[in-house]
Amino acid sequence: VSNKSAQASEFLSKLSSIVGADQVLTEVSECWSYGYDNSRRHALPEAVVFPSSHQQVRDIVLLCNEESVPVTARGRGTGTTGATVPVQGGIVLSTERFDQTLEIDRDNRVAVVSPGITNKALQDKAGEYGFFWPPDPTSSAYCTVGGNLAYNSAGPRAVKYGTPRENVLGLQAVTGLGEELRTGTYTTKGVVGYDFTRLLVGSEGTLAIITEATLKLTPKPEAVQTMRAIYNSMESAAHAVSAIMAQPVTPCALEFIDGAAIQMIRDYSEVDLPANAGALLMLEVDGKQDELASYAGAIKTAATNDGLTEFTVAETEAAKAALWKTRKALSPALRKVAPKKINEDVVVPVSNIPKLIMGLEQLAKQHDITIVNFGHAGNGNIHVNLLTDPSEESNRVRAEQCLADVFSLVLDLKGTISGEHGVGLEKQAFVARELDPVSLRLMNEIKGIFDPNNILNPGKMFPARDAL
Amino acid sequence: VSNKSAQASEFLSKLSSIVGADQVLTEVSECWSYGYDNSRRHALPEAVVFPSSHQQVRDIVLLCNEESVPVTARGRGTGTTGATVPVQGGIVLSTERFDQTLEIDRDNRVAVVSPGITNKALQDKAGEYGFFWPPDPTSSAYCTVGGNLAYNSAGPRAVKYGTPRENVLGLQAVTGLGEELRTGTYTTKGVVGYDFTRLLVGSEGTLAIITEATLKLTPKPEAVQTMRAIYNSMESAAHAVSAIMAQPVTPCALEFIDGAAIQMIRDYSEVDLPANAGALLMLEVDGKQDELASYAGAIKTAATNDGLTEFTVAETEAAKAALWKTRKALSPALRKVAPKKINEDVVVPVSNIPKLIMGLEQLAKQHDITIVNFGHAGNGNIHVNLLTDPSEESNRVRAEQCLADVFSLVLDLKGTISGEHGVGLEKQAFVARELDPVSLRLMNEIKGIFDPNNILNPGKMFPARDAL
Numbered sequence A, B: 001v002s003n004k005s006a007q008a009s010e011f012l013s014k015l016s017s018i019v020g021a022d023q024v025l026t027e028v029s030e031c032w033s034y035g036y037d038n039s040r041r042h043a044l045p046e047a048v049v050f051p052s053s054h055q056q057v058r059d060i061v062l063l064c065n066e067e068s069v070p071v072t073a074r075g076r077g078t079g080t081t082g083a084t085v086p087v088q089g090g091i092v093l094s095t096e097r098f099d100q101t102l103e104i105d106r107d108n109r110v111a112v113v114s115p116g117i118t119n120k121a122l123q124d125k126a127g128e129y130g131f132f133w134p135p136d137p138t139s140s141a142y143c144t145v146g147g148n149l150a151y152n153s154a155g156p157r158a159v160k161y162g163t164p165r166e167n168v169l170g171l172q173a174v175t176g177l178g179e180e181l182r183t184g185t186y187t188t189k190g191v192v193g194y195d196f197t198r199l200l201v202g203s204e205g206t207l208a209i210i211t212e213a214t215l216k217l218t219p220k221p222e223a224v225q226t227m228r229a230i231y232n233s234m235e236s237a238a239h240a241v242s243a244i245m246a247q248p249v250t251p252c253a254l255e256f257i258d259g260a261a262i263q264m265i266r267d268y269s270e271v272d273l274p275a276n277a278g279a280l281l282m283l284e285v286d287g288k289q290d291e292l293a294s295y296a297g298a299i300k301t302a303a304t305n306d307g308l309t310e311f312t313v314a315e316t317e318a319a320k321a322a323l324w325k326t327r328k329a330l331s332p333a334l335r336k337v338a339p340k341k342i343n344e345d346v347v348v349p350v351s352n353i354p355k356l357i358m359g360l361e362q363l364a365k366q367h368d369i370t371i372v373n374f375g376h377a378g379n380g381n382i383h384v385n386l387l388t389d390p391s392e393e394s395n396r397v398r399a400e401q402c403l404a405d406v407f408s409l410v411l412d413l414k415g416t417i418s419g420e421h422g423v424g425l426e427k428q429a430f431v432a433r434e435l436d437p438v439s440l441r442l443m444n445e446i447k448g449i450f451d452p453n454n455i456l457n458p459g460k461m462f463p464a465r466d467a468l
Helices: A003-019 A028-032 A054-067 A119-128 A145-151 A196-200 A234-245 A259-268 A289-303 A317-337 A350-367 A393-412 A428-434 A437-450 B003-019 B028-032 B054-066 B119-128 B145-151 B196-200 B234-245 B259-268 B289-303 B317-337 B350-367 B393-412 B428-434 B437-450
Strands: A047-049 A071-074 A091-094 A102-105 A110-113 A168-175 A180-184 A208-216 A223-231 A253-258 A279-287 A308-313 A342-347 A370-376 A381-387 B047-049 B071-074 B091-094 B102-105 B110-113 B168-175 B180-184 B208-216 B223-231 B253-258 B279-287 B308-313 B342-347 B370-376 B381-387
Touching: A003 A047, A003 A054, A028 A047, A054 A071, A054 A091, A054 A168, A054 A208, A071 A145, A071 A208, A102 A119, A110 A119, A119 A145, A145 A208, A168 A196, A180 A196, A180 A208, A180 B437, A196 B196, A196 B437, A223 A234, A223 A289, A223 A317, A234 A253, A234 A279, A234 A289, A234 A350, A253 A259, A253 A317, A259 A279, A259 A317, A259 A370, A279 A289, A279 A317, A289 A308, A289 B289, A317 A370, A317 A381, A342 A393, A350 A370, A350 A381, A350 A393, A381 A393, A393 A428, A428 A437, A437 B180, A437 B196, A437 B437, B003 B047, B003 B054, B028 B047, B054 B071, B054 B091, B054 B168, B054 B208, B071 B208, B102 B119, B110 B119, B119 B145, B145 B208, B168 B196, B180 B196, B180 B208, B223 B234, B223 B289, B223 B317, B234 B253, B234 B279, B234 B289, B234 B350, B253 B259, B253 B317, B259 B279, B259 B317, B259 B370, B279 B289, B279 B317, B289 B308, B317 B370, B317 B381, B342 B393, B350 B370, B350 B381, B350 B393, B381 B393, B393 B428, B428 B437
Parallel strands: A047 A091, A071 A091, B047 B091, B071 B091
Antiparallel strands: A102 A110, A110 A208, A168 A180, A168 A208, A223 A279, A223 A308, A253 A279, A253 A370, A342 A381, A370 A381, B102 B110, B110 B208, B168 B180, B168 B208, B223 B279, B223 B308, B253 B279, B253 B370, B342 B381, B370 B381
16 A cells, blocks of 8 residues: 555545545545536546534544645535536535525524525425525526525526525635634624625635525515517617616516527427517516506516517416426527537626627627527626537637637626626636736635635636736 | 924825825814714824825825825714724825716616715715615715715615615725725626625725725615504514514615603603503505505504504605604704713614613613613614713713623624624724634734735724734
8 A cells, every 4th residue: 555545545534534434435436426517527536525514514624724635615516617526636525415404583584504405495494484585596406505605696586686695694614724704694784894704605615615604585475477578689678678677666587588599499399489589588576466467567668669579468377387488498499409508607787788699699600609698687697508519629619719709798898707607617717807917816815814725626716826 | 304204294295296285184173174983083184185086096095005104084974983083193085075976877777986975966866867775874965985885884774675785786996005906797796706895895994995886776666655653562563573574575664762762752852652652663665656555554464463552654745754753853852861872783683672672771770871772673773872971981981881781782692783883993892702713813814915004994993903
């Protein structure tokens, strides 16, 4: 037995003594399945460990810091940026068995949860008390609250109710030195010390590992009304989005699909859409049952312009399902056309959506790639889909060049390269285009304070140090 | 001329060359009026400077950093904690003439403002476009947006619309090294890099000086309905607050006054309040005109319990004014009783309000000080007023002992010692009771990164370094 493997085996035995042998995976075949995320990137960790308490997380990080072993925290691997792929080896710290706490404090509209609780489990439990937690990523049935916080992952309801950042009160966490801290408050106001809660939200596991979250809940609305608006051009639809957002009735969903996406749906499924549809908005308002008609009226008024060709209000559950059917037909259609498509989540100011869509049309031609767009229009958060197969080398190169142009376009339009997916590995090379050198240096130094030995999710989020 | 005064005069001449001689005050009598805030503390700065641009702020900070001169940023001095009192001398950087930018971007629900714009100027301008900015401190006619951001100052509307933290998108700022950075985005979603926007919000001018803010606006509701509920005990009122906050109609104001405060109002003004009033809630709901009756109904249902003795809905503007008259009679009454009263802004979870009020009654007896409470009940943000004259030594000592007990009580009840006033000098000694040692050390190190020479508002917010 070599010295190195003796060390490795001693490390693993220490790890086992913290969590129990049955909470550590070391077989390559088993480790393999915790080395990926939804980016289709993959790297093999040396071990996977399943802590189920704050103290265990502390002990694991203390051990790893002592032995300079990288620690990549992972929820359920539904991320799309490779942020939880352990590219520098070390261990994957999976929170999937760290789901002991799920407490609803009705009187204070608060939930206290372990990081491994799924978004859905939280919604179900909160629902029993008449509440919900606003963030609702598409993956909500599987993704964890810890992951939602790590990437500030929002979803459609953010247009009315905000992102995780606006819906978290406090955290308990463990730094890269294995120190514990509590951030924020149990209350909805508080201004004592720097805001470490939001510093950790969106930090992608690079500063600290969240071991408990205190979340702000919102009372469930009595009812929801669904509407669909069809426009002859994306520009008309985008003007409608601005008009809708400028009046007092804020929709709880304001999703859009562009003309190319509508064409795709028409080609691959049986849905009834007018031939001249250049863009489509799906809208929802929520509130008390007897107010919804009035809300829908306000939305219709704001949504009406010269380009509006059809406005439908779903009067029944069946009608509602029928309206959503079009939107739901999109993902299968896209998967059929391009199973390995690239999906970005850029954001531009709402008023710049038309310019973005026009620019994307030009880039599609220039790089000879079909681009289909849909997303959370109320936030200007556009999912730009490049329908290509990047596993073929020439496609990959073309897609990369196109993406670089997409990000430049987005930044020129006062936007951001990520609205809710984060940076991870995918956008690392582009971060320095969005953030100024001073901010990058300060962030790097803050990383050095929380995690001096760079063991927490190393090699992610920021450009490599020597690239700065 | 001594060497020291030659240096000082060279410094002042450099300062003048940055902003112009008419933008620098050096006369003691003039400087004196920029050395105080609403805490009644006072210190004399060596000079007061009035920059009116980002570049001037940079040049001032660069100069001060070179010469190790403290820089205390100041809006209009409406703060209550001494945070803008230049206790270590140096210069006061007043933003009161830095008010050039006030742009409303209607399509994107955004305002871009200079830090010296007053809250009211922003509200007036936003109002022309049908918007408002939710933070509305009592001092809104005078206080600046820069100050609101520095202390995360909110006001009554926070219960529905959040604090500055939830209503700011991005900042431009200058660090203690005179470096410039841009934080956040122009959009309502964005997760690239650490959240420096919220790191700076609430940092009391200790990390960087804000030179521009991009704010999230909210469409103005069509109408507001005012209600008043009177209870026979504070406990009943507090239970009503929990019940109101647990149902879907969130009020846009949920203020309370305790029994001692009601007694004070009754003694010092002509208002019509039942003799057995133990607590009072002032409530407002906003929305479309035709919804308000339904909202008011929902609030009344939630507010009703065994202790409710009177529930009044203001049907006219005159009735509304009459209801607010009681609340507005409170401050003059308190000023009459105790012109130098101590006003704290603690927060506890809504469900702990009764325990807080009971505990405060005990502390009032124990320390022989009249304590009167009112505040933003929906956030659990209670203004605890010690009716004493701390300029008399024995009173001061008694008040300090009482305050220490108040803060301990608040922390025991899972609260925070400041909801919207901040720490400044007033609560410095108590910060280490609320924040854990790890957080305090990390905050101190972050301060060191943003401001290595400790020139930005030195000696504030945190315990003295040697006390750590």
